[in-house]
Structure formats: C-alpha cells, structure tokens
Amino acid sequence: MDENTQVLRLGEATRPSPLLGRRDHFVPEGARVLLGSTLREVEPYLRQGQLPPSFEQAGPRERVFFDPKGIACGVVTCGGLCPGLNDVIRAVVLTLHYSYGVERIYGFRYGYAGLAASQGIAPLLLTPAVVEPIHEQGGTLLGSSRGPQELDDMLQTLLELNVRVLFTVGGDGTLRGATALAKEILRRGLPISVVGIPKTIDNDLHWVERSFGFATAVEEATRALVAAHVEAKGAFNGIGLVKLMGRHSGFITAHATLANSDVNFCLVPEVPVSLQGFLGALEERLRQRHHAVIALAEGAGQDWIDGEVARDASGNLKLKDVGAFLRGTVERHFDGLGLEATVKYIDPSYTIRSLPANALDSEYCLALGQHAVHAGMSGRTNVMVGYWNQHFTHVPLELVTGQRRRMDPSSELWQRVLASTGQPSAM
Incomplete structure (x- = not known):
C-alpha cells in the first residue's frame, strides 16, 4: 500500500x-x-x-x-x-x-x-x-x-x-x-x-x-427534519418526508438523522430496502404512534422505480426522483387500506449546498x-x-x-442510526 x-x-x-x-x-x-x-x-x-x-x-x-x-x-x-x-x-x-x-x-x-x-x-x-x-x-x-x-x-x-x-x-x-x-x-x-x-x-x-461543506449541509438538513417533525405531529397519522442530497452515499442523511432524534426511518443508498417491507413498517408505526418522520437520501430506492438510466455531462448517473415517487406510493398505499394519512413532503435540495x-x-x-x-x-x-x-x-x-467512499451497513455509524430511529434492521 x-x-x-x-x-x-x-x-x-x-x-x-x-x-x-x-x-x-x-x-x-x-x-x-x-x-x-x-x-x-x-x-x-x-x-x-x-x-x-x-x-x-x-x-x-x-x-x-x-x-x-x-x-x-x-x-x-x-x-x-x-x-x-x-x-x-x-x-x-x-x-x-x-x-x-x-x-x-x-x-x-x-x-x-x-x-x-x-x-x-x-x-x-x-x-x-x-x-x-x-x-x-x-x-x-x-x-x-x-x-x-x-x-x-x-x-x-x-x-x-x-x-x-x-x-x-x-x-x-x-x-x-x-x-x-x-x-x-x-x-x-x-x-x-x-x-x-x-x-x-x-x-x-x-x-x-x-x-468541506459537509458540516454546513448536515446542519441545514437538520432544519428540514425539524420542520418535517412539526408537520407530522400536526396531523393525525401525519408523515413528514424529507429528501436529502446523497447520490451514492448516505452520509448527509445518516448524520442529519443522528442530529435529530425525531427521525423514525432513515433510507440510504448503501442499505437496500424492500418497498413493501418499508410500507409495512411505516403502517405499523402509524398505528402505534400516529406520526412518522422519514429521512430519504436521493440515491436510495432507485430500484423501486422503472425507467432507463441516463447520465449527465460528467458521466454521473441521473437519478430518478425517489422523493416524489415515495410520496405518491405512500399516499396510494394508505388510501388502499382505507387508513387516513397525510404526507408532508419537503425537498430542501440545493438549499443545503448553496449556503455560506x-x-x-x-x-x-x-x-x-x-x-x-x-x-x-x-x-x-x-x-x-x-x-x-x-x-x-x-x-x-x-x-x-479509484473508488467511492460509502457507508458500511455494519459500521458503528449505521448501528447508531438504527438505534436512534428504531427502524427494523431489515425491511
């Protein structure tokens, strides 16, 4: 080496x-x-x-x-x-x-x-x-x-x-x-x-x-999660959904989750999640507590969405909009169950990267x-x-x-996320 x-x-x-x-x-x-x-x-x-x-x-x-x-x-x-x-x-x-x-x-x-x-x-x-x-x-x-x-x-x-x-x-x-x-x-x-x-x-x-810039981004992302928690608690079976930057690595989402212990589900690219498993866990959460906060990295759940893969001028994959997809999917899921649920979707997007x-x-x-x-x-x-x-x-x-830095699902960081959110380790 x-x-x-x-x-x-x-x-x-x-x-x-x-x-x-x-x-x-x-x-x-x-x-x-x-x-x-x-x-x-x-x-x-x-x-x-x-x-x-x-x-x-x-x-x-x-x-x-x-x-x-x-x-x-x-x-x-x-x-x-x-x-x-x-x-x-x-x-x-x-x-x-x-x-x-x-x-x-x-x-x-x-x-x-x-x-x-x-x-x-x-x-x-x-x-x-x-x-x-x-x-x-x-x-x-x-x-x-x-x-x-x-x-x-x-x-x-x-x-x-x-x-x-x-x-x-x-x-x-x-x-x-x-x-x-x-x-x-x-x-x-x-x-x-x-x-x-x-x-x-x-x-x-x-x-x-x-x-550099990561600490500032996490700080701003945390503000969005605070707002999502307020919105979620303000409605019966309220769901606060926040999509954060993170194409292939979920560090912003994971650290913002840890900085805000009100997050109940943290979804990142490094940890594949079954859509049906997640919906089942979310349903159980609402039946028990009647509100939930979801922190979603933009690169998570890409396999949930059908469509061709495109690339930008730098050769990076153009991600599908998992935030809008998940919002619609969650709304349809609870409508199908006849269960009242309100989704408040927050996408701070470029806000977290354009700050001093x-x-x-x-x-x-x-x-x-x-x-x-x-x-x-x-x-x-x-x-x-x-x-x-x-x-x-x-x-x-x-x-x-030569390689991209990604979060290890067996790392102490991710284990702390699981402990903080209480989400199932496998969904």
Whole structure:
C-alpha cells in the first residue's frame, strides 16, 4: 500500500522557503500519517517487522521547488456547488500572496471550460482585495461547470499564462480530470504542479474523513427534519418526508438523522430496502404512534422505480426522483387500506449546498487551502490534500478516484442510526 501512497514531485526542492523567517512549523520530509488508527490494524505489520501503510503528512517544507516571484498560479472550481468553495479560493489566494509572495493568481471561470483556450473565457485575476469578502457568500466566485475539456486546450492556457501550480477544487470527476492533466504534464516534462482540493457535499471521496461543506449541509438538513417533525405531529397519522442530497452515499442523511432524534426511518443508498417491507413498517408505526418522520437520501430506492438510466455531462448517473415517487406510493398505499394519512413532503435540495460555510467548515477550508499551497510550492503534483487520522495528508489522485467512499451497513455509524430511529434492521 505504501508504494501506492508515494507522492510524485516535479524535482528536488532546493530554494529556501519564504516562510523561514516567520518561524513556521515545518514538516520533516519523512513525516507520515498511519492509515490505520487501532492496534488491531497495525499489529500484523509490526509482527512481520514492516512499517504499517501510511500517507505523507501535509504542511510547509523548509525548501520549495518554485521561485514564487517568477511564476503564476491558477485556481479552478468544478462540479456542483458546495458550502465553503469561496473560503477555499480565498485561503489559496491569501496564502500564495502573503506567505509565498506570488503576485499573479488566476481564477479560471466556469470549471475546466474556463481553462480551455478554445472556450474564450477570460480568467479572473485574483488579489487579496478581490477575495477579501467572498467567504461570506455561498457558491463560488469563479462559477462552475461539469464535463471534460481537451488536455491540449487546457495546457495551452497554462503555458501562455506561465501558470506553474494549478489548484483544482472538486469531486471525483474533477480529480479524474486533474489526474489526466497531471499525467500529460509529466509525460511532456513540463514544470507544472497539479494539486487537488477535495470537494463533495456527499462526503463520498475516499481517504478523506470529512469533506468541506459537509458540516454546513448536515446542519441545514437538520432544519428540514425539524420542520418535517412539526408537520407530522400536526396531523393525525401525519408523515413528514424529507429528501436529502446523497447520490451514492448516505452520509448527509445518516448524520442529519443522528442530529435529530425525531427521525423514525432513515433510507440510504448503501442499505437496500424492500418497498413493501418499508410500507409495512411505516403502517405499523402509524398505528402505534400516529406520526412518522422519514429521512430519504436521493440515491436510495432507485430500484423501486422503472425507467432507463441516463447520465449527465460528467458521466454521473441521473437519478430518478425517489422523493416524489415515495410520496405518491405512500399516499396510494394508505388510501388502499382505507387508513387516513397525510404526507408532508419537503425537498430542501440545493438549499443545503448553496449556503455560506458555517464556522467549522470555514476553519477547515482555510487549512485545506493553506496545505494545498504548501504542497504545490514544494513541487508535489498529481496529489490531493486529504484529512486522515486527525492530520492533513498528501494523497495520490489515483487513490482518491479509484473508488467511492460509502457507508458500511455494519459500521458503528449505521448501528447508531438504527438505534436512534428504531427502524427494523431489515425491511
């Protein structure tokens, strides 16, 4: 595993860091962060006299690869919106400018489309004055888009503007694009570093304990569940149904459920549920308590709905609307039983992703931006800044995009959900 966690570098870092005079805490080049966090996980390696698998620890180095005064840097944000995007942009710009003295920082607008020369979208020159207030706003100053662009097209822009470090902020599709770009750059022997910053509101990137914006999304999702509970209790046999974001991973739904102990059913993509089994459990709940709250991840129950599978510009599956389907199905089910029931359907949808970041996420975004700059200036490339076992890490992009992080139905997290909701473990 350690061979797979080795980070690529453009060359030897020989220049003294501009941070030397500030007495910054420098991370030694050999510093590593263990993948495993328990004795059971590391003991087999120790018995065999081997070092357990580990990631390179992120942070400022005493020597850097680039001359900050002689280069430009670039930032691009791709994919769906997420709380904290502006915080990350701001952190990258302020760290480059004030810590390293980089004078030209370009913001490429509307995702990779803004990086492609053929698209004719002029970049935005990012200065401390430009980014100073943006953390108070949701969304991204640079705009975003989905879908790939030609590698030659993007490289032409980087070379013309003398961009030597490119920061790509996005999820698995964005990081796959960053991987392809970094590999082409290495193949041509160009001195350009590509550093990824993980962004996924679903918290489904591998080797990242928590992605930025997730805490804000859970907080807002909890508000919708509170409203659903009020609505459910306000009617005889009232049902509050809330559909939350979570295409393939139900982390938002699970954590919002735990933050609101009034949820009675939590439905997530990782735990298949029989529709008839669920309807039976819901019926029993209403007969006993006369109200229920359902937290539903958008990717759950996709097998309940007939229809062809379609994909968006990034190759992601277009999900069927399970919220509207379940609302109608529940209403018809209880009508058929002759049992009075009222469904109040709440779909906060993009509300939870378009907010400014909360304090916890803002702090996290600042650290991610700072560590990304340290990684890029030291000459590391084809790498993402991660967070693992209480430390910021350098993770090769191939490890991040090789698989999706999903909730384990046997995990402590899901067992706590079952205990909190009281729902049957098998429906």
